[in-house]
Amino acid sequence: MATAMVNIPETAAPGEIVEIKILISHPMETGFRPGMDGKLLPRDIIRSLRCEYDGEIVFTAELHPAIAANPFFVFHLRADRSGEITLVWADEKGNEFRQSGQITVG
């Protein structure tokens, strides 16, 4: 599943600190949990998240099995230029998902 709810402000004053939020719909299956048949459910987690602001990486996170389902991130950026803010997250198999928004500074 690649659904996520993302909040990227559309406008900001130059130099303003803006809040970026992302809630990713994902089971974050740890690989330690047995299923109904008693066998371990294979690990299935989001491994990484990064945020690109106008092409520059401004935030990265590594995720581990102890992180709960539907991981939620909030972080702050200094909005100093207009551009695209893209959130990219990748799962165990290397599949990348992305969602982006345009911020206009001025």
Added chain:
Amino acid sequence: MRGGAAALLLIAATMASGDGRLSGTAFMSPETRAMQADDLANPGMFAVLEGARLWEETAGVSGRSCAGCHGDGAETMKGVAARYPAFDEASNAAVDLTARVNLCRTRHQDADPLPPEDPRLLALTTFIGHQSRGQKIEPDPDPRLQPWRELGARLFRTRMGQLNFSCANCHDDNAGRHLAGNPIPQGHATGYPIYRLEWQSMGSLQRRFRNCLVGVRAEPFAYGSREFIALELFLADRAAGMTIETPAVRP
């Protein structure tokens, strides 16, 4: 920011009914409350979105979708969850929202009923429940529901299981105190289906009942049983006038 403050005010208004009754939200940490208050942080909103998608999707031999009969769910389902469980003429019984969705599937869509706690079923009931968020619980006054009301009221006060506790022992007599470090809420089902952090998923009120029953070492009633529908109806009466919060987040 202003949106956040407004949401917090809304949640404060939601928590208390002014007569001493409190939603489970009132017993949560500020962090969990904030998670529920912000639609972009509330994982239950995924179920609402998925439910909105399923609402439009055809099911079964009929090729009909929920929207095919009911139109725009965001309009037509307003207030529906507030008056469930309700009386169903055809089966001459009380049905909850979950049972209603499955009745619609079998009667009108020619589709198989969805199994209990199926994510699709939870998504649909969460979507429908969400359309009543902010409204007051107004139980169905149908006199034919009386036997369920009485059964529910009785079950709520019946001691069960090896620990020999009734619902009332905790949720009436000891609400606000702690059980193994966790606050005991008053047991007002204002936000179901809920996203429970412990489950890391959505769950119905009946799943919560089964949890409590296992907790007192009792044999849980079956999903969809007369006993559970009766308890749901009793709880709706008990929480009448309180504000619906679906999808609530619970620890």
